[in-house]
Amino acid sequence: MDILTLLGVIFAFAAIIGGNALEGGHLDSLLQFTAFLIVFGGTLGAIMVQTPIKVFIHSIKLLRWIFIPPQLDPATALQKIVEWSQIARKEGLLGLENISEEENEPFTQKCLQLLIDGNEPESIRSTMEVEITTKEAFDIKGAKVYEGMGGYSPTIGIIGAVLGLIHVMNNLADPSTLGPGIAVAFVATIYGVGMANLFLLPAANKLKTLISDRCHIQEMIVEGVVAIAEGENHRNIEAKLRGYF
Numbered sequence: 037m038d039i040l041t042l043l044g045v046i047f048a049f050a051a052i053i054g055g056n057a058l059e060g061g062h063l064d065s066l067l068q069f070t071a072f073l074i075v076f077g078g079t080l081g082a083i084m085v086q087t088p089i090k091v092f093i094h095s096i097k098l099l100r101w102i103f104i105p106p107q108l109d110p111a112t113a114l115q116k117i118v119e120w121s122q123i124a125r126k127e128g129l130l131g132l133e134n135i136s137e138e139e140n141e142p143f144t145q146k147c148l149q150l151l152i153d154g155n156e157p158e159s160i161r162s163t164m165e166v167e168i169t170t171k172e173a174f175d176i177k178g179a180k181v182y183e184g185m186g187g188y189s190p191t192i193g194i195i196g197a198v199l200g201l202i203h204v205m206n207n208l209a210d211p212s213t214l215g216p217g218i219a220v221a222f223v224a225t226i227y228g229v230g231m232a233n234l235f236l237l238p239a240a241n242k243l244k245t246l247i248s249d250r251c252h253i254q255e256m257i258v259e260g261v262v263a264i265a266e267g268e269n270h271r272n273i274e275a276k277l278r279g280y281f
């Protein structure tokens with residue numbers, strides 16, 4: 037669990053609700069199901085029009101990364117690479133076969149398999165770089181779904197406010213309903229702007245950061261495996277890869 041994300045969401049909503057209370061506002065005035073339905077439904081519909089179905093489904097899978105990010109530990113990855121290097125020098129590349137089978141990360145497993153199969157260093161690098169680039173581009177498209185939603189939701193919020201004002205204008209004969217009606221209308225704007233700036237845009241940026249960090253570690257793994265293929269000493273490999281930290 038990413039504690040910082042959880043604290044950020046709690047702190048943001050607490051600040052807004054608390055500020056509203058200090059101004060004499062009531063929580064029930066901010067709870068309007070109709071406004072939420074207009075903003076959330078309209079935003080979701082707009083992004084579904086914009087996004088290919090494969091990317092949309094992938095973006096839903098990426099959502100859990102915001103609260104439960106993937107384990108990205110460059111120190112552990114470096115330690116593994118050094119161990120692989122020592123095994124390769126003592127037992128040969130075939131000595132890594134059992135390690136490759138036990139590796140549960142598909143990217144790392146593929147890297148090791150290319151090494152064990154005796155591929156040239158540049159062939160290993162070019163093959164894995166294509167995989168890194170392709171996966172990164174697809175994941176970034178998933179993150180941009182939330183970025184797109186963050187762009188649409190404030191505008192949908194304004195649409196909700198206008199719809200509410202139209203309803204108010206239809207009831208001008210009863211002045212007592214004007215104030216509450218206008219207040220309800222602007223709740224939609226709050227929902228639209230709040231969804232964008234308190235969750236959707238920050239979520240998109242966090243996903244982009246996590247994707248970049250993962251690619252950085254994968255590049256380090258590729259460089260380490262290429263160095264092993266070139267027969268470099270494990271101390272030299274460790275010194276070179278520490279530059280990735």
